[in-house]
Amino acid sequence: MKTLGYYNGKFGPLEEMTVPMNDRACYFGDGVYEATLARNGKIFALKDHLDRFFNSAGLIKIDIPYTKDELAAILYDMLAKMDDKDIFIYWQMTRGTGIRQHQFPEKGTKPNLWIFMKPGKPADSGKRLKLTDMEDTRFLHCNIKTLNLLVNVMAAEKAESLGCGECVFHRGDIVTECAHSNVSIIKDGVFKTHPTDHYILPGITRMHIIQICKDNGIIVDETPFTMAELMDADEIIVSSSTKFCSPACEMNGTPIGGKAPELVDLIQKKYTEKFENETM
Structure with missing residues (x-):
């Protein structure tokens, strides 16, 4: 069928x-x-x-x-x-x-x-994403993968209308996640991602990427980061079960990332290998 x-x-x-x-x-x-x-x-x-x-x-x-x-x-x-x-x-x-x-x-x-x-196939994670952002007004149980996704729907539609691949949520200046993905950054060789508290969904892909980083000597820092840190990051990585590990190139028209492609390539390669080995 x-x-x-x-x-x-x-x-x-x-x-x-x-x-x-x-x-x-x-x-x-x-x-x-x-x-x-x-x-x-x-x-x-x-x-x-x-x-x-x-x-x-x-x-x-x-x-x-x-x-x-x-x-x-x-x-x-x-x-x-x-x-x-x-x-x-x-x-x-x-x-x-x-x-x-x-x-x-x-x-x-x-x-x-x-x-x-x-x-359904994985998205082409070799293509860098354009991003936009939105204040995170969701309820305080984002760690539950609930069916209540109205705010996510509105954010995803905003991204679509602007020709962007994702919408980044933030509470004040603190980045949480995206409309239907997690978002992390790389700065000075450190992979930084919001902790798995009640503000974000504990992404399966995010979890696997963290392990890949640890296995390959990349320092992992699970602490909140700001929109200013995201804009200044060497790389911004959007991750999900279908996007895998997709780097970003733009936020609201301003160029971002692209400064540590070798680390992005390493993570993408290791994640793709994991997917292909488990589905061989």
Whole structure:
């Protein structure tokens, strides 16, 4: 199949799938999600994504009615039905179905599992990104991969309208992350990235890049940095499950980065090798 949808055990072409109007995703965005890529029938970094998925669900008190192995088996069963070599995979769990009310539905209401798959390749991380920025007005639980993404949507649309590849969030002058990516900087050979507190999502790609830096003698500094530091950085790196490790070249029309291409090349090479080895 070219596209495939899943809802609580029912499979079908994505464009033909429907969900109940009373699913709590429809009114509250009451759920959590994950997304990653697959190649050659192998799902990249699945354990890391499942760990984060279960952690996000636990933080909003959703009891996932599957083990990690059971959920992995469902994903692989779907993946086997896909025609393409490179696949984008998305799944979410909502709190369940019930008449709209802010309180949780009655005890015993089973959470709903949504999945979709479509053709999808990693972005070309060799192409430098133009960036814009926006004040970070999201709520203070950004570490939960929640379905509530309205501010992210507005930021992504701003970037799109300006011909930019991402929008950088900042709270005052402190950089947090991007609309749908993490953002880090390199300065004087040090890889600097916001700590994994409640202001940012603990990115899987970010985590892997940190390990790559440590394995290759690049100092890692997990402390907040400012917009001024970002503008003065040797390199600015945007990272996500689909962007991988993408350097930036411009912020609101001002040139940035491009001063340590050898370190960017090293990180990109090592990350691509990891992806290719795990999906071989």
